[in-house]
């Protein structure tokens with residue numbers, strides 16, 4: 001049997017138990033030799049990321065996670081763990097948006113490929129880089145039941161490419177205000193998730209830049225439960241601010257349903 005089909009079939013009869021993203025990371029994630037601390041991932045090393053990651057699990061009711069954080073506090077790693085969890089436990093279409101296409105190329109080489117290569121559970125699921133069908137490229141990684149599409153906030157074509165269930169918006173304060181004259185890249189990307197309303201997950205993360213001109217700060221300030229409900233119809237906001245390794249959760253964690261659609 002073709003290996004991918006065999007694998008998909010096995011998955012079908014032996015589904016992974018639903019575990020939170022932090023558990024997935026502790027069990028499966030291996031940090032590559034190029035990482036500052038290679039070897040097994042340990043959530044206890046950065047405990048403030050546990051709730052952030054677990055809000056991204058499909059078993060969590062949160063639909064949007066906004067993380068405003070200090071530099072080098074693990075915001076991107078939390079998202080990489082989430083991507084690994086998606087590939088193995090909850091396959092579907094995921095989109096990772098970086099500030100530019102150039103940064104996507106670099107991020108794939110420096111972070112995404114090592115994530116897959118160093119983690120055996122992922123290596124066996126993602127198409128080989130040598131496969132000719134473009135299932136594994138700088139901009140796309142295919143796996144049974146889904147794919148990870150990676151694009152730049154400067155590319156309207158990339159942002160319009162496909163319906164998306166899982167959206168990872170990294171370093172949003174580096175995004176341009178406008179993607180190819182077609183509007184705000186964050187709005188364009190979020191529009192891709194519309195058909196998955198209620199089941200989608202959106203992870204927006206950045207270190208804030210200039211006060212008053214920061215996307216992540218605006219999302220963070222704006223994401224009071226009432227305003228979010230007004231905008232999205234149904235959402236459970238989960239919002240964290242991380243600086244110097246300490247966590248302050250700002251908004252309430254209540255899940256709110258709205259009849260607004």
Ligand SMILES: Nc1ncnc2c1ncn2[C@@H]1O[C@H](COP(=O)(O)OP(=O)(O)OP(=O)(O)O)[C@@H](O)[C@H]1O
Nearest residue numbers: 035036037042043045046071072073074075076077
């Ligand atoms: N729990 C952990 N165990 C081991 N290493 C960790 C852990 N969390 C973060 N790191 C390491 O810390 C470094 C910074 O992580 P990451 O790049 O995710 O931070 P960031 O907040 O996205 O940084 P930036 O501000 O540059 O975007 C990386 O080398 C990462 O591997």
Ligand SMILES: [Mg+2]
Nearest residue numbers: 075076077171
């Ligand atoms: Mg980062």
